[in-house]
Amino acid sequence: xxxxxxxxxxxxxxxxxxxxxxxxxxxxxxxxxxxxxxxxxxxxxxxxxxxxxxxxxxxxxxxxxxxxxxxxxxxxxxxxxxxxxxxxxxxxxxxxxxxxxxxxxxxxxxxxxxxxxxxxxxxxxxxxxxxxxxxxxxxxxxxxxxxxxxxxxxxxxxxxxxxxxxxxxxxxxxxxxxxxxxxxxxxxxxxxxxxxxxxxxxxxxxxxxxxxxxxxxxxxxxxxxxxxxxxxxxxxxxxxxxxxxxxxxxxxxxxxxxxxxxxxxxxxxxxxxxxxxxxxxxxxx
Amino acid sequence: xxxxxxxxxxxxxxxxxxxxxxxxxxxxxxxxxxxxxxxxxxxxxxxxxxxxxxxxxxxxxxxxxxxxxxxxxxxxxxxxxxxxxxxxxxxxxxxxxxxxxxxxxxxxxxxxxxxxxxxxxxxxxxxxxxxxxxxxxxxxxxxxxxxxxxxxxxxxxxxxxxxxxxxxxxxxxxxxxxxxxxxxxxxxxxxxxxxxxxxxxxxxxxxxxxxxxxxxxxxxxxxxxxxxxxxxxxxxxxxxxxxxxxxxxxxxxxxxxxxxxxxxxxxxxxxxxxxx
Numbered sequence: 001x002x003x004x005x006x007x008x009x010x011x012x013x014x015x016x017x018x019x020x021x022x023x024x025x026x027x028x029x030x031x032x033x034x035x036x037x038x039x040x041x042x043x044x045x046x047x048x049x050x051x052x053x054x055x056x057x058x059x060x061x062x063x064x065x066x067x068x069x070x071x072x073x074x075x076x077x078x079x080x081x082x083x084x085x086x087x088x089x090x091x092x093x094x095x096x097x098x099x100x101x102x103x104x105x106x107x108x109x110x111x112x113x114x115x116x117x118x119x120x121x122x123x124x125x126x127x128x129x130x131x132x133x134x135x136x137x138x139x140x141x142x143x144x145x146x147x148x149x150x151x152x153x154x155x156x157x158x159x160x161x162x163x164x165x166x167x168x169x170x171x172x173x174x175x176x177x178x179x180x181x182x183x184x185x186x187x188x189x190x191x192x193x194x195x196x197x198x199x200x201x202x203x204x205x206x207x208x209x210x211x212x213x214x215x216x217x218x219x220x221x222x223x224x225x226x227x228x229x230x231x232x233x234x235x236x237x238x239x240x241x242x243x244x245x246x247x248x249x250x251x252x253x254x255x256x257x258x259x260x261x262x263x264x265x266x267x268x269x270x271x272x273x274x275x276x277x278x279x280x281x282x283x284x285x
Numbered sequence: 286x287x288x289x290x291x292x293x294x295x296x297x298x299x300x301x302x303x304x305x306x307x308x309x310x311x312x313x314x315x316x317x318x319x320x321x322x323x324x325x326x327x328x329x330x331x332x333x334x335x336x337x338x339x340x341x342x343x344x345x346x347x348x349x350x351x352x353x354x355x356x357x358x359x360x361x362x363x364x365x366x367x368x369x370x371x372x373x374x375x376x377x378x379x380x381x382x383x384x385x386x387x388x389x390x391x392x393x394x395x396x397x398x399x400x401x402x403x404x405x406x407x408x409x410x411x412x413x414x415x416x417x418x419x420x421x422x423x424x425x426x427x428x429x430x431x432x433x434x435x436x437x438x439x440x441x442x443x444x445x446x447x448x449x450x451x452x453x454x455x456x457x458x459x460x461x462x463x464x465x466x467x468x469x470x471x472x473x474x475x476x477x478x479x480x481x482x483x484x485x486x487x488x489x490x491x492x493x494x495x496x497x498x499x500x501x502x503x504x505x506x507x508x509x510x511x512x513x514x515x516x517x518x519x520x521x522x523x524x525x526x527x528x529x530x531x532x533x534x535x536x537x538x539x540x541x542x543x544x545x546x547x548x549x550x551x552x553x554x555x556x557x558x559x560x561x
Contacts, residue, residue, distance in 0.1 A: 157400035
């Protein structure tokens with residue numbers, strides 16, 4: 001083990017000493033060990049999440065089916081998310097119209113507002129912002145609910161009542177996420193375009209009929225398809241992250257709170273990652 | 286440390302007793318037999334070789350200080366925790382696969398905190414197995430049975446449509462008990478049934494457990510450190526100490542066990558005894 005340099009007194013000298021220490025063999029070793037630990041932890045998490053997701057998917061088509069729980073989740077995840085998705089889409093569409101108008105004015109291209117609002121909302125902002133809003137609302141809620149069930153032994157109780165917790169708790173939420181997110185996104189896309197239309201016609205002076213015509217002409221079936229596929233994938237991510245973190249929740253209010261936070265953070269990051277990969281798949285070349 | 290072992294058998298169920306190697310092994314035609322069960326969490330060894338036989342129709346109470354592994358043992362029996370080694374037999378067959386499913390279908394469980402499902406009403410909690418199990422019943426029929434079970438534990442029909450959060454702790458325990466007996470199980474497990482209840486309500490729950498177990502002719506396994514519960518509901522007592530069964534015998538012989546840990550536990554002075 002190398003000898004440490006004497007550390008001079010004073011805050012500046014102390015900072016300098018710690019920097020020196022970081023460059024020394026001990027500091028680099030410590031740093032590498034920390035990076036290694038984080039990397040291993042991340043790989044372990046990815047492995048656990050993947051296994052959990054595979055188990056959950058493998059239960060989807062196998063009976064028994066809990067239709068009552070599915071209908072409850074369709075309501076909780078889908079219908080009750082409508083206001084938040086609709087409002088964010090409406091204002092996003094309006095803001096997008098203003099931004100495109102201001103940017104387009106630099107090139108005398110103000111007329112592209114309807115087309116770009118439609119494409120921007122349908123291809124990108126509708127599913128992503130909708131996904132993030134639902135992740136914030138639903139992923140946290142699922143994680144907190146399942147986490148509370150875990151710490152209050154309700155999941156143990158399910159097992160002792162001959163009921164598989166994956167089938168009873170995870171599968172209905174997973175199906176509800178995959179079914180409702182495309183519906184929510186379709187509505188969000190429509191409301192977002194409506195937001196752009198309202199700003200375009202009421203604030204920017206576009207002719208209503210021309211705006212609608214432009215929107216219709218530029219929007220393609222592939223745009224809508226990609227939006228709905230993205231939404232279904234995001235729905236899967238939102239539900240599986242909520243269920244996974246809830247299922248692994250530690251005891252106590254702090255454990256459940258951490259599970260909810262982790263669910264939202266990982267769902268959001270995975271939504272952005274999946275969005276990029278899906279965009280590459282749909283629109284590259 | 287190997288605790289002194291003392292066994293005695295002359296209560297209602299009378300299995301044979303064998304002791305050796307510092308452990309008590311109760312042999313007989315047990316409904317549930319646990320053989321050399323070991324369980325650890327990371328490096329912390331909780332169960333170091335539990336040997337125990339639970340006979341049909343008996344009410345066995347497992348006692349031990351907090352953290353001694355009582356609940357872990359129960360979770361191992363129920364399949365909620367996987368032991369490192371050892372066997373658990375139900376009717377002579379290992380508790381795995383189909384046999385475990387068969388076992389689960391024949392028992393009820395009262396959890397320490399009730400573990401009632403928040404999103405379901407009281408009657409849906411009680412009739413949970415009846416609404417979903419392989420012997421599924423129609424909703425109205427299941428509800429009628431649930432209300433009958435609620436009556437059995439001293440609750441009126443008007444609580445049937447309430448949610449668990451709207452009930453007091455004592456009422457939640459009763460609903461949990463009603464759920465445990467919902468499908469007339471052959472084996473009922475009780476995890477700390479009186480924890481968190483005042484003495485009056487605890488006595489009511491103890492009396493209910495005793496009466497219901499007798500009435501159903503069920504086998505009961507209770508985990509508790511409440512000695513009034515032990516005296517009220519046990520035929521036989523087994524004490525876990527240092528991860529093994531340190532003493533086992535009929536409830537009547539508990540006070541004359543001659544086992545230092547048992548005596549210290551009865552006198553509430555286990556920690557003092559260990560210090561000595």
